[in-house]
Amino acid sequence: MKLKSDTKQFAVIGLGRFGSNMAMSLYKMGYDVLAIDKNMKKVQDFSNAFTHVVQADSTDENALRELGILNFDVVVVAIGEDIEANIMTTLQLKEIGVKYIVSMARSPLQIKVLEKIGADRVVAPERDMAQRVAYNLASTNVMDYIELSDEFSIAELVIPRAFINKTLVESNIRAKYNINVVAIKRGEHLIVSPLPSEVMHENDVVVVVGDNENINGLEKLK
Secondary structure, three states: OOOOOOOOEEEEEOOOHHHHHHHHHHHHOOOEEEEEEOOHHHHHHOOOOOOEEEEOOOOOHHHHHHOOHHHOOEEEEOOOOOHHHHHHHHHHHHHHOOOOEEEEOOOHHHHHHHHHOOOOEEEOHHHHHHHHHHHHHHOOOEEEEEEOOOOEEEEEEEOOHHHOOOEHHHHOHHHHHOEEEEEEEEOOEEEEOOOOOOEOOOOOEEEEEEEHHHHHHHHOOO
């Protein structure tokens, strides 16, 4: 299967809700996307949605090789309902030498298995979304929250009143809380990598990266 060689290429296996939305997002961003599903009806439903859409059994090594799966920079295993097919597909991709494998998981045990067999990244959409919504509901200061690991996260926080009209250096965020401010959202304007002299205003939202405990401490400030 020939694809353009001048852009990053993705393959998405599984056209359920997560897989189809992932493929659609990548395609809209201008990337080549090969979408694969075992179910012919799903293939027909998305026949004109992506660069290529094919029906294939992703647990079959020969089928994957025939699709030229090794030509893709990233392969996303988005099979949700059939856990065995999800794991076997990830294993086959690893065995034949795919460059970068992202696999979807629905349980802690599945996450461990996928990591053990060599998935480069494991995502758990239901868990991750639940965490983001929970943080948003629990705190009026948290706009969004993404856990990067068990210890570190990135969060969008409404500026605490104590920091209004102060510069980043005056607020002492980095020294006192060991948190890095990577951006400031001011209405429709985004200030990336703000200078220490940048003044924070009322209604600003800071995008911070740091230790989970320190972020929690910062978001509780009034």
